[in-house]
Amino acid sequence: MSTAASSAMIVAALCVDRPVLSELRELFPEAWEVVYQELARLAEHQDPAQIAQSLTRAHQEWQKNQPQCRALQNKFNRRLAGQCGLQLIRRLALEQYARAVQQETLKTGGTAGLRDRLLLRMLILPMATARRALPYRLHRMAWRLLRNPAAATAMLLQAGCYLIAPTELIKSLGTLIGSRPTLEIGAGRGTLASRLRRSGIDITAVDDFSWADRLPMGSGVLQIDGREALERFKPQVVICCWPPPGNNFEQKIFSSPDVQDYIVIISRHRYASGDHQAYAGAKEFRCVQATGQLAEMLLPHEAESVLYIFSRRQASGACVAKG
Numbered sequence: 001m002s003t004a005a006s007s008a009m010i011v012a013a014l015c016v017d018r019p020v021l022s023e024l025r026e027l028f029p030e031a032w033e034v035v036y037q038e039l040a041r042l043a044e045h046q047d048p049a050q051i052a053q054s055l056t057r058a059h060q061e062w063q064k065n066q067p068q069c070r071a072l073q074n075k076f077n078r079r080l081a082g083q084c085g086l087q088l089i090r091r092l093a094l095e096q097y098a099r100a101v102q103q104e105t106l107k108t109g110g111t112a113g114l115r116d117r118l119l120l121r122m123l124i125l126p127m128a129t130a131r132r133a134l135p136y137r138l139h140r141m142a143w144r145l146l147r148n149p150a151a152a153t154a155m156l157l158q159a160g161c162y163l164i165a166p167t168e169l170i171k172s173l174g175t176l177i178g179s180r181p182t183l184e185i186g187a188g189r190g191t192l193a194s195r196l197r198r199s200g201i202d203i204t205a206v207d208d209f210s211w212a213d214r215l216p217m218g219s220g221v222l223q224i225d226g227r228e229a230l231e232r233f234k235p236q237v238v239i240c241c242w243p244p245p246g247n248n249f250e251q252k253i254f255s256s257p258d259v260q261d262y263i264v265i266i267s268r269h270r271y272a273s274g275d276h277q278a279y280a281g282a283k284e285f286r287c288v289q290a291t292g293q294l295a296e297m298l299l300p301h302e303a304e305s306v307l308y309i310f311s312r313r314q315a316s317g318a319c320v321a322k323g
Contacts (some may be wrong), residue, residue, distance in 0.1 A: 028085035059246030075275020160215035183235035
């Protein structure tokens with residue numbers, strides 16, 4: 001830990017709602033060196049499962065010890081602060097590393113040229129984020145204009161658009177949800193919730209706004225932590241698109257007695273999204289993976305998204321396919 005840093009500076013960096021990795025590296029250089037070596041070993045092996053496991057462990061470690069770290073605001077302990085700094089740096093660095101790996105996977109085909117960037121900004125992104133859903137064929141027609149779809153997909157993800165939901169997907173989700181009260185966690189721009197609401201679904205959209213300094217949040221999205229929202233709204237259906245890896249709310253979803261179905265859209269790359277330990281431990285839920293036409297509706301295809309439907313049953317949490 002930096003000897004020049006005051007206790008107030010350290011506590012502020014650890015307890016802020018949106019911690020900044022660069023600041024933490026300066027305050028805790030020894031901890032950063034440890035984490036750097038851990039990242040180097042991950043990069044050497046390039047094992048997606050290992051990346052996912054490391055990120056999940058880092059999130060769980062931070063969640064477990066975060067209350068003690070926040071207690072530093074009342075009584076400062078330099079040794080405890082060092083441990084908290086290490087845990088937080090590890091979590092943030094692994095999050096950044098996982099996102100970078102995902103972006104590099106999509107960019108293997110090169111970078112988007114000027115024409116594709118203009119198409120993305122002027123046509124594809126406005127269509128993708130419009131409040132009213134558009135037919136699948138229109139999205140595919142626009143997508144075929146791109147010369148480098150993989151690079152365009154990487155740019156779309158960087159813009160906070162993880163799913164293009166055409167009319168057909170909205171109708172299918174609406175049929176599944178029916179009249180039950182629904183909660184979308186991590187709603188971000190609020191596009192999916194808006195389209196479902198227009199189709200008659202009773203849905204509340206929430207987000208913790210942890211990305212608000214980089215991405216626009218939807219006007220109809222409430223700034224509420226996912227766990228708090230589950231307690232407040234007691235939804236029967238929860239939906240989430242690309243939940244952060246190792247997040248702190250998916251385990252809460254499965255333990256909430258009111259939740260009957262959890263619809264989650266994640267990357268097929270385990271390190272990129274989702275709490276896979278929570279999925280494996282959801283023994284009271286039956287998991288169905290969407291295939292066929294429903295899977296085809298998950299745009300863009302280059303993002304390699306998959307859709308799982310967890311329904312409360314007295315059955316195994318293992319996933320089966322559903323067309």
